[in-house]
Amino acid sequence: AERPRHQAMAKNTNLRWRLPLVCLLWEVAMIVLFGVFVRFGSEADAHWEEERREMNLTSDIENDFYFRYPSFQDVHVMIFVGFGFLMMFLKRYGFGAVGFNFLLAAFGIQWALLMQGWFHSFKNGKILIGVENLINADFCVGSVCIAFGAILGKTSPIQLLVMTLFQVTLFSVNEYILLNLLHVKDAGGSMTIHTFGAYFGLTVTRVLYRPNLEQSKDKQGSVYHSDLFAMIGTLYLWMYWPSFNSAISEHGDAQHRSAINTYCSLAACVLTTMAFSSMLQKKGKLDMVHIQNATLAGGVAVGTSAEMMLTPYGSLIVGSISGIVSTVGYVYFTPFLESRLHIQDTCGIHNLHAMPGLIGGIVGAITAAAATEDVYGKEGFIKAFDFTGVYRTRTPSVQGGFQAAGIVVSLLMAFVGGAIVGGILKLPVWGDAAAENCFEDAVYWEV
């Protein structure tokens, strides 16, 4: 009863100087780097009035702000409320779920604005930002939130900040390789966000394997109210996913189409999730874990192809399959990964992001390879795949091949990057808790 707990008790989780130091140093670094590099893009700059006239735009409504801001806000809600509340299912880790997600995302978007800015918005020595950069920063951070799901409850906030720093960097490199070097389409991020983020997180949690985690098994479950809070996260992710997949698509039909495809895929996914959740339990009862997670797989699985001519029924098929795969994953794969591969995946991101992300990449490759001028129209075909300039002569089947290569690159980046970052996080200086104190807010929060 006196808890004479060996080396575990020796762990120092007092972050009084370490956490402030990391937060403040990094924020100062952000200020300096923003000061040197970041400026308003032309549509957010006070010179816009003059530029607008030069560009012969007749109205302020042509400002990209009005095309993308509503979608941006939906994505923003997904990152902060969606992920934050979805991870609130743990009975004693609600503060950590929503609070650490808040912290890492707030840091991550700043660093992402810089990293992605250097790769994509760099002009005359300055990064010029607008609403599209804000969306992309949220996207990048989304991949960190996904990885966070694997290590939820087992890491200190400093570890999360360190992981964010590295993962945002790797994300940006991977994204650059895919979008610019391979000229791959991935508007909703099946590959760049989900596949990369999930396998990165799974690799990290493998490296951080805790053999004695059953010491905190009692805290790893949910209670009635924590499940209801988690449903807030689920529903906002589910409802706004059409905005997510369409947020950075081309203006006009592409944005419109992405939203419709995603809407259809998600609707179908709910039905197959419910079906398999009931079927795989002896008494036919539904499991909230499946409803909270697998219903979202349909959004992940059309992330690459949503802006293509996937068609509504194609979306229903993809959504249906991904709901089944994800639910089966929760029942069979998660226990297997833990017992055999020593991958402790708190939120089951393998089922919600990794497998559906792979499906998404594959569906994207197939849809691209199957594209024809007949289906897209002559102009639409060129516009949809940006077959201009040096890519003028690329054919759909070649594009499909590059799309498939994008999956492989994302996986490699995730495994190698995750292994290195996992190693760094294993250093005994970051203030993580002993196995017996995992999944417990009292370690880092005044409760």
Next chain:
Amino acid sequence: AERPRHQAMAKNTNLRWRLPLVCLLWEVAMIVLFGVFVRFGSEADAHWEEERREMNLTSDIENDFYFRYPSFQDVHVMIFVGFGFLMMFLKRYGFGAVGFNFLLAAFGIQWALLMQGWFHSFKNGKILIGVENLINADFCVGSVCIAFGAILGKTSPIQLLVMTLFQVTLFSVNEYILLNLLHVKDAGGSMTIHTFGAYFGLTVTRVLYRPNLEQSKDKQGSVYHSDLFAMIGTLYLWMYWPSFNSAISEHGDAQHRSAINTYCSLAACVLTTMAFSSMLQKKGKLDMVHIQNATLAGGVAVGTSAEMMLTPYGSLIVGSISGIVSTVGYVYFTPFLESRLHIQDTCGIHNLHAMPGLIGGIVGAITAAAATEDVYGKEGFIKAFDFTGVYRTRTPSVQGGFQAAGIVVSLLMAFVGGAIVGGILKLPVWGDAAAENCFEDAVYWEV
């Protein structure tokens, strides 16, 4: 203590094969029907680029997506979070409230896209969909969510899916009669959504009358936290209702006006609800049931007239009255309906949707009948009521008469349809629970 409960215990609520079968069969049917019928509308199709030029549209911002997508997302939140959380007030039925609402709505929107598509978007053998179809599908499902409120806690998910199938069908027929045959205006759906949905649900719950429901009376109340969760639903419904009533109004002034009228009506409704909630309780204390529900009656009651020149003060009057009627309904009518008419209305939809829906239909008829060219302007008058083609010569007073006829048709469809569907749901094969197990998540969920 051994609960030797007679026939009640005999009820088989194990859905292990029935629920998966229904979900999977229906999803396959959706895929087949979508494959045969559903295609992207021109504004979501990759040919849009060419079409846009032909139509002389100078900018992508003219795509209907940018006129309606923000409203669509608000409506989407109302259906899934609004209704889902509003029904979470029951202390032991939170999973069922939000989870079954999720299930029936996800199925319903697919079936609604087809049903409404055949009636309104059918062209050359194909249903061509765009963002407006998504909104209309959500609207249609809204009427099912309303009916769900009456039978909440007393039905199995299979019954809900069966009800959704039939109700979406009947909704679409009724909507077609009103909008196309009677040429009635009902942008916010006072008649098509609320009146129809509520009386349909009340009829169903009458047919499914459970004489022994007092056996689960202890579970039919709320607890402190479930009331707070329900307020999430209330507030999102309240805040986004201006988007609901304006979502499919004509571009420009009509959408703008609908939002303002609804905003005014809802604001007034809150004050009269609070006033009567306090007045009708001996100690003057406020009742959360009223605040959660009657504050929304103002949105329902301007559903038909919001896009007309109801004027802000007209909206205040309508909102004030509907808040009073709804609150009085909760105090006096609901107990009366249950004890005398054997209508067990779990959420009190008679007070929130049925009576305010009727008010909405009547206000709409009066507002239409009172319309003049002076108030609307010559062009605005024609545009507001679509007095073109064969309706070129229709006068406001005739329009008012047709509006009133729309109420009657909606009521008839609701009563007849509800009676038939209620009869179907009474078949002893759908896995509903015994009276003593109503309002209890443990029946269908792993808790």
Next chain:
Amino acid sequence: AERPRHQAMAKNTNLRWRLPLVCLLWEVAMIVLFGVFVRFGSEADAHWEEERREMNLTSDIENDFYFRYPSFQDVHVMIFVGFGFLMMFLKRYGFGAVGFNFLLAAFGIQWALLMQGWFHSFKNGKILIGVENLINADFCVGSVCIAFGAILGKTSPIQLLVMTLFQVTLFSVNEYILLNLLHVKDAGGSMTIHTFGAYFGLTVTRVLYRPNLEQSKDKQGSVYHSDLFAMIGTLYLWMYWPSFNSAISEHGDAQHRSAINTYCSLAACVLTTMAFSSMLQKKGKLDMVHIQNATLAGGVAVGTSAEMMLTPYGSLIVGSISGIVSTVGYVYFTPFLESRLHIQDTCGIHNLHAMPGLIGGIVGAITAAAATEDVYGKEGFIKAFDFTGVYRTRTPSVQGGFQAAGIVVSLLMAFVGGAIVGGILKLPVWGDAAAENCFEDAVYWEV
């Protein structure tokens, strides 16, 4: 144990006739005043079709509805869910927090439409309203929600309605002085909303000082679940603040820029808040009070300058500082204010709104004074500060001086107005509870 409690028990908190009387009388007054004064603005009026053609607008998308409605809805969520849930942190006052906020805001927006309308939208004897008026009404009510935070749990709903009546009036006068007489810029309301609202509320709570408040000290804290509900409020305020600060900025670049500046400031604010929250606690643990509140200070502190060329790194600096000031305020200032100055500030609005509001006013004055034609462009410079008409010759440094004067005027209005309104609220007729019954829903709600 028998609670023989003196004069305290004598307090009559039965509002059965008083609350209904106030609500109904005031709603009738609203209806009459709306009937006399309020009409649709041209963009919401059915004559718009004709007017549009006269104005040579080629598309309905030019209607202000499409520029501002998405921002309006975000602001709307901040007022009703943001403030309502943020104040839900008290363990026994959740109904009061969200319910009374709902009541006062619903009344306040109606009265604000009139008050602000008379000052800013009055034409030929009528107030012409559109979406911008709805946003401004929400803004005005925001300042009342802030003041509510200081007196939360200690006042009756009637007192709140009386305060709302007066505060909305004073807000509108102050706003008129700043915007029209001083020609000051304050799009996000650092001065008009936050500085005014907070110091008004602090003055009111000072006048209403309760020496025996420690009698309800046990109820003044939070519990685990109430803190999670409060995080819903925090996150929605945080996510939508970019919409708040940009909602009424000029179309185009100004709206775009406001959103970016606010996004940056808020992101930085989270990191410094976390840093100081950990640093100021002996064991380095994070305090939910800080995370719930101080993370928002960055939004307040760029309220005036967000639409100016503050630049992203400028925003990071302002956000960083305001997070530190606000967190330090919670730890040191709030106890000081209570013990020495007898200012009982339930939510700590001094830390979240008052000090960051002052910072915001000062940063705005400096940013305006530092403006140059070089940075803004010739046209952008004139447009940003509206240096037209009689203000044609105003220089940036003079503008900076007027901005600073705006802070002083707002403070004076708050102190004088708060003292008078506090005195009115002290009259023993409004039904407030005894000190021992503060922070307790059971007084005004059926629990």
